[in-house]
Amino acid sequence: MTQANCGTNDGTATVNVVSGGSGTFSYLWDVPAGSQTSATAVSVLAGTYTVVVTDDVTGCTKDTTVTVTSTTGITVTANFIQDAQCNGASDxxxxxxxxxxxxxxxxxxxxxxxxxxDSILLAGAGFYTLSVTDGNGCTGSDTITINEPTAVVASIVSSTDETCLGANNGSATVGGAQGTGGYTYLWMPGGQTTANATGLAPGDYTAYVYDDNLCVDSVQVTINPGPMMTSTHTSVDVSCFNGTNGSIDVTVGGAPGAISYAWT
Incomplete structure (x- = not known):
């Protein structure tokens, strides 16, 4: 008997006539690979098999059983899979x-x-195959998939420049898309944590958008300074002492909208 390897059908079973008979025999094996008619049955799995030996001269028969053993096959299942936390991450x-x-x-x-x-760590999204060989040379393998979420996308929805120089009243709104779950926000510089940042002085700002996995994307926006108002005037003196026919004419430039006046 030759042991089958790793649970496969490469075992063999052999019967020998040790005494009696004419010396010329026929054989019939009852094995899964089909009826075999030689002294050795080949390509058999582990198991117990019956062989009938017939004396070709006398027609006498005798049956016996042969047990084929096997080294244990190996089954590999790559489980306990942890997907990447963020798009493009290798964790x-x-x-x-x-x-x-x-x-x-x-x-x-x-x-x-x-x-x-035995484990794979710090892996990005993709397909991975694990092959395992045991002490008998038996092998097994499994292929697993590590997934990743869609990437967070930050975008500026709207922005408003400073209305006039020194007002420091610019504003900007950031929006988030994709990723996982809801969003939180951080504006820098300034540290505001809402989607809409207000009271912004002229300058460059970066808005960070985080999803529930703390994956992040960022986008920049520039708040431009407001216009500087200018004024000029012309005046006409009164013609007589205590007269009331004097006048002042003021011209304003650089105003972003309607102008109101207050005289004192």
């Missing part, structure tokens, strides 16, 4: 479960460079 992982086989085991992941550990 995914997977751990295998091994059923059967004989220790010690060696491991090989199809990474570059090849990882030879």
């Amino acid at each position: 995914g992982s997977a751990y295998p479960t091994i059923v059967g086989g004989t220790a010690p085991f060696t491991f090989s992941w199809n990474t570059a460079p090849i990882a030879q550990t």
Whole structure:
């Protein structure tokens, strides 16, 4: 008998006539690979098989059983999978479960460079195959998928420049899309934490948008300074003492809208 390897059908079973008979015999094996008619049955799985031996001269028959054993096959399941937390991140992982086989085991992941550990860590999104070889040379493998969420996308919805020089009343609104769950916001400089930042002085600002996984995207916006108002005037003196026919004419430039006046 030759042991089957790793639970496959490469075992053999042989019967020998040790005494009696004419010396010329026929054989009939009842094996899964089909009826075989030689002294040795080939390509058999582990199990117990019956062979009938017939003396070709006398026609006498005798049956016996032969048991074929096997080294244990190995089944690999790469489970306990942790997907990447953010789009483009390399923090995914997977751990295998091994059923059967004989220790010690060696491991090989199809990474570059090849990882030879039982688990894969710091992995980005993609397909990974784990091959395991046991102490008998039996092998098993499994392919797993590490996924990643869609990327967070930040965009400026609207912005308003300063209305006039020195007013420091600019504003901007940022929006988030994709990612996972809801969003939180941070404006820098300034540290405002709402989607709409107000009271902005002229300058450049960066808005950060975070999703529920703390994945982040950022976008920049510029608040431009408001116009500087200018004024000129002309005047006409009164013609006589205590007269009331004097006048002042004021001309205003650079105003962004309607102008109101107050005289004192």
